[in-house]
Amino acid sequence: MPGQRSPVRLIVALSIAGVLAVFLLYTSIAGGGTPALRPSQLTGHTGRVSLMGQVVGKPSGDAHGAGLRFQLRDVKGNATVPVVYKGSVPDLFRTGRDVVVDGHLRNGAFVAVPDTLVTKCPSKYSPKR
Amino acid sequence: MTAALVVGAVLAVACVVLVALPFLREPAARDDRLSSPDELEQRRLSLAEERDRALATLKELEFDHRTGKVSDDDYRRLVGPLRQHAAQALRALELRAEQAADERVPTRG
Amino acid sequence: MADLGRAALVTAFLLLVYALVAGSLAAWQKRRRLAESAQNALLAAFGATLVASAVLLAALARHDFSFQYVADHTSHELPLGYTLTAFWGGQEGSLLLWLLVLTGYSVAAVLTGRRAGREVLAWVVPTLGLVGTFFAMLLVFVASPFATQATAADGAGLNPSLQNPYMAIHPPMLYLGYVGLTVPFAFAMGALLARRTDERWIVATRRWTLAAWAFLGVGQLLGAHWAYVEIGWGGFYAWDPVENAALMPWLAATAFLHSVMIQEKRGMLKVWNVLLVVLAFCLSIFGTFLTRSGIIQSIHSFTQSSIGPWFLGFICLITAASLSLIFVRLPLLRSKTRLESLVSREATFLYNNLLLVALALTILWGVVYPILSQAVTGQAATVSKPYYNFFLHTFGLPLLLLMGIGPLVAWRRASLRALGRTFLWPLGAALIAGFALLLAGAGSSRIGVIAYTFSVFVLASIALEFARGTAARKALGGVGWAGAFSSLVARNRRRYGGYVVHASIVLLAIGVTGASAYQTVREARLKPGQSMSVAGDRLVFRGYETKAESNHRAIRALVDVYRGNDYLGRYKPGKNQYFAEDQVSNEVSIRHDWLTGGDLFLIADQVNANGSIDLKALQKPLVNLLWLAGIVFIGGSLIALWPDAREARRLAERYADGAVRI
Numbered sequence: 001m002p003g004q005r006s007p008v009r010l011i012v013a014l015s016i017a018g019v020l021a022v023f024l025l026y027t028s029i030a031g032g033g034t035p036a037l038r039p040s041q042l043t044g045h046t047g048r049v050s051l052m053g054q055v056v057g058k059p060s061g062d063a064h065g066a067g068l069r070f071q072l073r074d075v076k077g078n079a080t081v082p083v084v085y086k087g088s089v090p091d092l093f094r095t096g097r098d099v100v101v102d103g104h105l106r107n108g109a110f111v112a113v114p115d116t117l118v119t120k121c122p123s124k125y126s127p128k129r
Numbered sequence: 130m131t132a133a134l135v136v137g138a139v140l141a142v143a144c145v146v147l148v149a150l151p152f153l154r155e156p157a158a159r160d161d162r163l164s165s166p167d168e169l170e171q172r173r174l175s176l177a178e179e180r181d182r183a184l185a186t187l188k189e190l191e192f193d194h195r196t197g198k199v200s201d202d203d204y205r206r207l208v209g210p211l212r213q214h215a216a217q218a219l220r221a222l223e224l225r226a227e228q229a230a231d232e233r234v235p236t237r238g
Numbered sequence: 239m240a241d242l243g244r245a246a247l248v249t250a251f252l253l254l255v256y257a258l259v260a261g262s263l264a265a266w267q268k269r270r271r272l273a274e275s276a277q278n279a280l281l282a283a284f285g286a287t288l289v290a291s292a293v294l295l296a297a298l299a300r301h302d303f304s305f306q307y308v309a310d311h312t313s314h315e316l317p318l319g320y321t322l323t324a325f326w327g328g329q330e331g332s333l334l335l336w337l338l339v340l341t342g343y344s345v346a347a348v349l350t351g352r353r354a355g356r357e358v359l360a361w362v363v364p365t366l367g368l369v370g371t372f373f374a375m376l377l378v379f380v381a382s383p384f385a386t387q388a389t390a391a392d393g394a395g396l397n398p399s400l401q402n403p404y405m406a407i408h409p410p411m412l413y414l415g416y417v418g419l420t421v422p423f424a425f426a427m428g429a430l431l432a433r434r435t436d437e438r439w440i441v442a443t444r445r446w447t448l449a450a451w452a453f454l455g456v457g458q459l460l461g462a463h464w465a466y467v468e469i470g471w472g473g474f475y476a477w478d479p480v481e482n483a484a485l486m487p488w489l490a491a492t493a494f495l496h497s498v499m500i501q502e503k504r505g506m507l508k509v510w511n512v513l514l515v516v517l518a519f520c521l522s523i524f525g526t527f528l529t530r531s532g533i534i535q536s537i538h539s540f541t542q543s544s545i546g547p548w549f550l551g552f553i554c555l556i557t558a559a560s561l562s563l564i565f566v567r568l569p570l571l572r573s574k575t576r577l578e579s580l581v582s583r584e585a586t587f588l589y590n591n592l593l594l595v596a597l598a599l600t601i602l603w604g605v606v607y608p609i610l611s612q613a614v615t616g617q618a619a620t621v622s623k624p625y626y627n628f629f630l631h632t633f634g635l636p637l638l639l640l641m642g643i644g645p646l647v648a649w650r651r652a653s654l655r656a657l658g659r660t661f662l663w664p665l666g667a668a669l670i671a672g673f674a675l676l677l678a679g680a681g682s683s684r685i686g687v688i689a690y691t692f693s694v695f696v697l698a699s700i701a702l703e704f705a706r707g708t709a710a711r712k713a714l715g716g717v718g719w720a721g722a723f724s725s726l727v728a729r730n731r732r733r734y735g736g737y738v739v740h741a742s743i744v745l746l747a748i749g750v751t752g753a754s755a756y757q758t759v760r761e762a763r764l765k766p767g768q769s770m771s772v773a774g775d776r777l778v779f780r781g782y783e784t785k786a787e788s789n790h791r792a793i794r795a796l797v798d799v800y801r802g803n804d805y806l807g808r809y810k811p812g813k814n815q816y817f818a819e820d821q822v823s824n825e826v827s828i829r830h831d832w833l834t835g836g837d838l839f840l841i842a843d844q845v846n847a848n849g850s851i852d853l854k855a856l857q858k859p860l861v862n863l864l865w866l867a868g869i870v871f872i873g874g875s876l877i878a879l880w881p882d883a884r885e886a887r888r889l890a891e892r893y894a895d896g897a898v899r900i
Contacts, residue, residue: 133241133242136242136289137242137245140245140246140285140286140289141245141249143282143285144249144253144279144282144285144286147278147281147282147285148253148256148278150274150275150278151270151271151272151274151275152271152275155271158270158271160270161269162268162269163264163265163268163269163356163357163360164270164356164357165268165355165357165432166355166357171434171435174438174892174893175435177892177893178436178505178892179505182502182503182504182505185503186649189649190648192707192710193648193649195710196703196709196710198647198648198652198656199648199653200655200656200659202653203656207650
């Protein structure tokens with residue numbers, strides 16, 4: 001029938017609106033992502049953050065016991081922060097590797113959320129935790 | 130090293146020959162036009178697709194009816210217009226074909 | 239030898255530039271011989287790339303460490319198989335693989351592409367040439383696999399976790415998929431450039447799209463399986479940007495596969511389809527970019543390499559060019575048919591498309607969020623599992639349901655009465671299953687119950703489709719049940735192959751739901767003799783055993799598994815310490831329960847000096863359905879892809895060049 005607009009455009013428009021609504025609803029409830037910080041950027045953040053850095057010094061302690069303790073330093077910089085971590089430790093973890101770990105800054109030390117330690121692999125095409 | 134040189138030379142020559150091949154085969158081609166469907170042919174193609182689509186829809190309706198997805202009432206309601214549509218498409222295609230045959234007669238020696 | 243490789247790549251580059259330039263000129267000015275010459279340039283480019291690949295392969299095979307690439311990715315002790323598959327293990331080699339697959343596909347496209355029409359093919363050639371030029375340019379000027387060095391005594395070796403058959407075949411599978419999406423894209427652009435309004439390009443690329451999509455799907459499943467057994471954290475998908483890089487184009491391609499069916503049957507959604515194919519192709523290039531450029535923080539930390547900006551530029555070029563072309567040709571794409579009813583198969587396909595694209599875009603948002611937030615607020619932020627899972631559930635569950643609804647709904651307009659009747663059995667089955675599940679205690683996860691119930695609905699509707707179709711075919715007479723079934727499937731390969739693929743997706747959904755929503759995880763520190771339990775199984779730690787192998791030392795924890803009074807066996811999770819690479823790898827131990835389809839997953843989390851172990855055990859119900867789904871998926875795709883002589887004849891008649899029917 002000439003003159004009648006196809007409902008396709010209406011459906012598409014409504015869906016876009018619907019998806020955006022769902023999306024905005026979710027982000028307003030769940031927040032806008034976890035900040036990804038370097039040790040030098042940590043001060044002042046009290047919520048859960050994702051900390052990236054290089055492991056320096058010798059790690060000590062027991063990740064499945066009282067906690068693994070190590071120092072994390074800016075990949076390109078000097079600021080360090082002590083980290084306390086409990087949970088699974090990836091096999092690639094060692095001094096000199098770049099890692100990412102979630103947690104909170106508490107009294108100058110970074111207390112990690114368990115099982116969030118991820119080690120970046122050193123070579124170009126080796127996906128490994 | 131010489132093996133590498135030989136392979137390299139063969140590769141280079143083969144590539145050049147391959148690329149030049151159409152020109153080597155027909156140095157002076159009478160008809161170098163890339164054939165593309167003219168208005169007539171485009172129309173025929175659209176009509177042919179329309180016909181196939183109509184026939185396929187009919188076949189699908191029959192199938193859906195036999196497998197119970199379309200009720201008897203719906204089938205009766207839909208099949209009439211669809212058959213008409215298919216017949217129209219067939220007729221339009223034949224008409225176009227006749228027209229095309231007529232239009233081409235003068236140019237044929 | 240490296241010189242030969244470099245020369246071959248330069249040759250390929252020049253040929254592809256020729257294909258692009260001469261091909262465009264020929265298509266624009268309609269010059270036949272020049273068009274054929276450009277086609278031949280594509281064929282020759284494949285030959286040149288093949289030579290370059292052979293040089294690299296030979297260098298790998300003979301451990302030629304004067305090749306920097308060989309030294310970086312292999313070593314003397316590396317088994318031959320992995321030495322050869324290291325071809326695509328690094329940046330430069332994988333770019334070469336991309337080019338090889340692209341030029342290979344271009345040859346096939348050119349040889350079979352005449353079906354789409356000569357003038358369309360004339361534009362397909364420069365489009366393929368453009369993409370090929372980009373990759374060849376990278377290989378010649380930016381990231382050459384043929385860089386040489388002073389011969390080293392030994393190479394750096396391959397990361398032990400990559401020395402796994404799944405990881406060896408995963409990249410080529412993915413690339414066959416990624417690159418495969420270039421062909422429908424090229425034909426779509428070709429049809430637009432040639433001002434064609436018919437569906438010929440869709441018919442010509444149907445199998446291409448299906449094959450590329452199938453390869454991409456299988457490639458991802460292989461990657462998931464590798465992550466499950468080799469990395470061994472107990473999961474199979476981590477929403478890592480590199481994983482998402484393959485998922486996004488796959489979702490877009492899924493949408494495209496469905497919407498072209500509407501265009502074929504009803505002549506609608508032409509603009510939507512072209513936009514979709516451009517989206518799928520751009521996402522596949524973007525995926526390659528993500529995986530290779532290190533721009534997004536990922537556990538796959540590829541060094542911030544110089545090819546990143548090039549990829550970004552290429553994506554922008556392609557997007558801008560395609561969108562402008564579509565805009566210019568918009569009048570040609572107007573269709574006459576309308577969507578007649580919101581309750582019709584066309585409508586369900588449209589809803590399916592919208593959900594798939596919405597899912598792909600929300601994943602894309604999550605992937606680029608760190609960059610966007612950095613640019614806008616100066617502070618990079620990441621999203622993780624909760625974000626992705628929310629949208630997976632929001633869009634994925636309705637998609638699951640639609641898979642069951644779609645086949646039951648008629649084209650054009652479905653009357654609600656007819657719907658009620660066809661829906662009755664699957665709905666009933668789903669409700670019964672739902673109650674049974676709740677009684678069995680599956681209520682611990684609401685999403686889980688919903689997913690399972692929807693799955694039963696879909697499986698029931700698929701089974702019903704096969705049953706009704708077979709009955710209808712048999713009613714026509716002349717065949718028994720088996721004959722009717724095979725005749726039904728043979729005459730409707732795409733439809734019933736599609737149903738089998740849908741069934742595989744449902745199996746996947748069930749497996750994913752069981753393994754995530756209903757898994758049990760337990761951790762404990764055990765001294766020899768101590769035990770722990772997980773979901774009814776008792777695990778007793780008996781101590782360690784150590785073994786020295788050729789290139790590593792294997793430490794294994796001996797764990798005896800009991801269920802009630804039955805001894806189920808001894809399992810040995812542990813670690814391998816590799817000498818040359820100075821790395822430790824996690825070696826999990828998995829017990830498959832063939833009856834229930836679940837796995838008992840044992841991880842030696844920490845080997846302690848005092849002889850105790852930190853053992854992590856996961857009970858993952860139904861996880862093996864994932865791998866079964868892969869097999870069913872391949873089967874369904876093959877059925878849908880299978881050549882149909884009758885259909886081929888019909889199409890040949892329709893598109894006979896210049897045939898005039900009197």
